[in-house]
Amino acid sequence: MELTRRNVMLLGSAALAATGLGALPASASLAEDEIAKLTGGAETGAGDLKITAPEIAENGNTVPIDVSAPGAVMVALFADGNPTPAVATIKFGPLNPSHEASTRIRLAETQNVIAIAQMEDGSFQRASAEVKVTIGGCGG
């Protein structure tokens, strides 16, 4: 099979499963509740997990997010200021050549995008990036 970039992107996102239904009021604690549910309350440390996002969103409706999680079996993304914080869960199998994923998410307002990675040994890592959503204008 010839791999075009589109195919690679599709492959990369094949394991993407959209999560979260229903509209609940936005709050940072809602995201923290969901994270606690995911980790079973286990501590989340820092490590090689890295989230890359623009400092200021060019378009809040489609914000590019990259996550790199060497050694992870699963990464979950949360947007702590969205009405539904859970964004996506990405699972990596043993045949995945790299533990990286890219997607685009919609952000309602300035907030943190949080990645929680479950490692092969069952431990958890956490990384976050603040993305500002602005009405813009007035650049010198």
Next chain:
Amino acid sequence: MISRRDFLQVGMAASALLGASGVGNWSRLAAQQALTQEQLLEFDTFGNVSLIHVTDIHAQLKPIYFREPSVNMGVGDNKGAVPHVTGAEFRKLYGIADGSPSHYALSSGDFSALAQAYGRVGGLDRVATVIKAIRADRPDAILLDGGDTWHGSYTCYHTKGQDMVNVMNALQPDAMTFHWEFTLGSDRVAEIVEALPFAALGQNIFDAEWDEPTELFPPYKMFERAGTKIAVIGQAFPYMPIANPRWMFPEYAFGIRDENMQAMVDEVRSQGADCVVVLSHNGFDVDKKMATVVSGIDVILSGHTHDALPEPVLAGETIIVPSGSNGKFVSRVDLDVRDGRMMGYRHKLIPIFADVIEPDPEMAALIDAQRAPFEAQLTEVIGQTEGLLYRRGNFNGTWDDLICDALLSERDAEIALSPGVRWGPSLLPGQDITREDIWNVTSMSYGEAYRTEMTGEFLKVVLEDVADNIFNPDPYYQQGGDMVRTGGIGYRIDVSKPQGDRISDLTLLRSGEAIDPNRSYVVAGWASVNEGTEGPQIWDVVESHIAKQGTVSVQPNTSVEVVGA
């Protein structure tokens, strides 16, 4: 053995400030006698490589007056740090004598009087003379244009940037990066860039659809000079689609992308670069932070925030060189590059005193040829100004006060908003205001003056949003403009507070009453980033207002109370 750091400090100590004091020279003739072209160009050629930096010319082909800001506040770690030091404090910091040429060129205070003595600054025919002189010393000097070149004048607007392209091409730059150029629209930008005889660089210019690098704007170019390799990496303005209308260049995405900058530095180093230069349109504080986040950059040639400093600023092991705006300065940076690294530098920020530096005749003829078809429109006198008209300052300037007055009266509005851009020359008391002068402070490809209604609550949201773009303590969240200028309202701002808590005491000046969050107000403004904005062009609004006044007189603006600085 002298370490690299010692060399940097030696370079810093040796960087040339203009020594000649002009105190008491209150006539043009005296100023000319006190300053000579030789003095301005004097430079002990150093090392083996020379960089020449021009930036933020904003299409100013001819000499102009340009007043530096008296209010330029730093926040967070940059509180009280250059370039957030102005006026007498700035002169004290650098040991500049009051009334000296450096006072006039670099700082605010006594501007109108000093301008009478020292005359206009800039003019690309004078810039050409300086560049030719540097090339006579160092024929293979690398000339780098930091962008904001194809924007900002009557002729630039009417030729869609062609006048500037023609003139800059004659200066033969080696590379360029971008900001306002993109407001010509992506088709026009591509048309110009495809034909450019030099490199159009931007490591942070990406394809918006795929978020990957573009072919039109390579990240860097390698120059071989004196047996060494000099890598020049471009960094375009990171927040173009936010600060300017995204719909004009939907194919492109930007951002700071410091991870990619690091990757590019590593890539050029692995290809044998002995010295890494970043040609940046980040703005000064963003450059300063980037220099500490990204390792391996030797020199950042800094643009966007229009700062002019007589010495480079050292951040980690990187020197940052800001070179002013509007054609007022040319930076020369000589480097000693050997053994795979930059061992030292010598720097001079050369102020372009238009009455002292001889215009280059070929360039003068080329500039006049660009202007000739428009001469009658450019020179038409619309009115006169009683006081100094200037733009720069964090909260207001008399030009924008005048523009807000024009919006209030011509558009019959209660409140006026004018964008906090930093370009636009000054006019001295008693000067004629020509059509060209009005365009110099208003020209853009989205100049429609809208008239709309906003609730008091939304108005506060707008002010808070813009204030955070300048006073966020993290430079990566600053967009490099000044605060939106307001007419018809007053407010109090605490720059030390977080977004949402900075603005208070919003007052409608007409009635003296507090702004009611639930009431709708008629607001006139210009330069909206939204597609489909309707209204007359701002230059027509301002021209009509000035023509009715004859002589304009701008009252001192006391409507913004600033605390927390």
